Amino acid sequence: MNNKKDLILEQFFEKHLKINEIAANVNTSSAYITKIIKKDSRYNKV
Numbered sequence: 001m002n003n004k005k006d007l008i009l010e011q012f013f014e015k016h017l018k019i020n021e022i023a024a025n026v027n028t029s030s031a032y033i034t035k036i037i038k039k040d041s042r043y044n045k046v
Contacts, residue, residue, distance in 0.1 A: 004028070008036050 004026055011017045011025065012033075019037070023030040037043055 005036050008033055009040055009042075011039070012037050013042055 003043045011022045019033045
């Protein structure tokens with residue numbers, strides 16, 4: 001993975017982890033995870 005954002009997006013869209021699980025994995029807040037996910041073009045297709 002190139003950076004934290006790539007890791008977050010992979011875990012959400014490909015591994016189907018929950019936001020709180022991703023937040024624990026990358027050691028950041030769930031609000032940050034949500035913000036990153038909503039900016040991704042795939043979000044509206046889910």
